[in-house]
């Protein structure tokens with residue numbers, strides 16, 4: 001693409017030290033003002049410093065490390081920049097962003113990830129990329145086959161480190177760092193900074209610049225996302241979801257479920273009821289996942305039902321709604337999920353279904369995010385008693401959870417079989433709603 005003369009150079013990026021070839025690209029893709037993480041990260045990365053950056057998803061972190069590294073790399077040399085990301089989707093997305101930033105530079109960028117033929121990545125390596133974006137397992141696989149020379153890495157980025165650790169890539173992260181014997185410039189980017197990440201930083205970084213973009217008193221989630229909870233028990237979830245979707249008419253929504261099975265069931269049930277939904281989870285073939293993502297990005301599918309892992313790196317700007325069909329197991333997962341909406345200044349809504357007994361997790365979420373979730377009004381929704389309970393069980397307030405997981409109800413009203421999670425003996429007991437809210441709920 002040629003640069004149209006009427007496009008003004010983004011001066012604010014120029015002031016950060018960004019070079020002309022990249023400024024041209026930024027003008028063309030309409031990056032005018034740097035985001036906070038970009039303003040604070042670009043100068044130290046340009047100066048060659050190691051950096052630990054705390055930044056939420058959707059705050060422009062890719063450009064924060066990508067722009068200065070594109071500028072620093074030596075186009076006459078070979079492979080120099082390795083960007084390690086937790087998931088395939090994020091790998092594809094980061095590669096896409098880097099290609100956009102580098103459109104006026106002679107930089108070769110490749111993307112490698114598990115789940116597709118190794119031959120594909122071998123071919124990519126033959127093109128001698130300057131920058132490789134990839135997932136840990138595939139990077140190590142290629143390294144073991146002597147196809148990816150980690151000892152040549154000059155700049156090493158770990159993006160979404162917290163997720164990498166959650167997913168269990170701890171050892172792979174260490175192996176990659178140890179294989180890069182060249183003492184590269186190191187950059188860690190993470191939405192949350194745990195003690196473990198701090199330990200890694202101390203072990204491997206030299207005098208790092210530490211950047212926190214959210215002050216402790218700030219909210220962890222995007223202030224523009226309106227955040228609600230609804231007291232909904234497992235057997236009512238699908239009905240509540242349907243009513244919520246009907247009332248909200250989301251432009252683009254992601255519905256998060258805990259298990260792949262629930263994802264499939266919810267997506268099927270929604271489609272049967274005339275919604276335009278697709279499932280995405282790790283059991284789907286890579287090309288199917290890519291097809292679903294393309295459909296979602298282009299608005300052909302407007303409801304994506306996803307597991308947490310599959311949702312990583314979904315960078316679709318206009319996501320209007322995030323619905324936590326299953327409450328996240330960890331408050332930090334909530335931050336990641338809700339980070340899918342209200343990106344880069346747009347608005348959005350997040351709804352979390354909280355079952356009886358899960359009030360404590362809601363409190364943990366509120367403590368971490370520093371946001372008090374508002375009670376949701378779902379038009380037409382009233383909680384129903386647990387189906388198929390014997391009369392004596394209703395008599396004791398529906399609190400007891402009979403042995404053997406008798407929550408398994410078939411949820412006759414929905415024709416919807418509960419998932420293993422929903423029917424497990426540890427699933428929440430029946431609700432005792434007071435005005436649509438549960439008494440276990442602790443307000444601060």
Ligand code: AMP
Pocket residue numbers: 030031032033034035038056057058059060061062063097315343344
């Ligand atoms: P990221 O956090 O890197 O995934 O970025 C989130 C989205 O915001 C991506 O689609 C970027 O292209 C976009 N973006 C990042 N920085 C800027 C900026 N300074 N101006 C406009 N859009 C941006």
